Amino acid sequence: MSKASSSSTREASISISEDKSEDNYNDREEVKEMDRRAHRLVLPEDGYEWKKYGQKFIKNIGKFRSYFRCQMANCIAKKRAEWSTSTDIRIVYDGVHTHYGSSTTRPGSSGSSSNAANQYNLLTQVFGDQSTQQKQGRSS
DNA sequence: AGCCTTTGACCAGCG
């Protein structure tokens, strides 16, 4: 990382309400806990399916990062989710979907007559366009 | 049986 011109990179910080109902997790390893949490938490539905292909702990920011890739073979879109706490997750979108509006998860969910760009736009509106100020300008 | 998730290791790029 260092290049901000690979493709379109969107950032979206969201806060997810914890489910006190199932918060009976034992005192297992923190990592295990967070990891499990990321999986349990319902990430924002972009209307696309993502496949997790990796996860790592970024020391620079002291947060966990999960790497997702669009299920579509013709799609180069990638999603990256990072979180420090179980209630604060940040989703970063990379690239654009080639299967315009071809939502596999929610087919015809409100006549998606728009393209991927619109989807991102919607996300920005929902999550807020604070992606510009959330820059973690490496302190070093 | 198939698909998805998870963990580790390897590689590349940058400082």
Added chain:
DNA sequence: TCGCTGGTCAAAGGC
């Protein structure tokens, strides 16, 4: 030139 971090791929296990 070496070291470190981030990112991706591969393999195994579980559901």
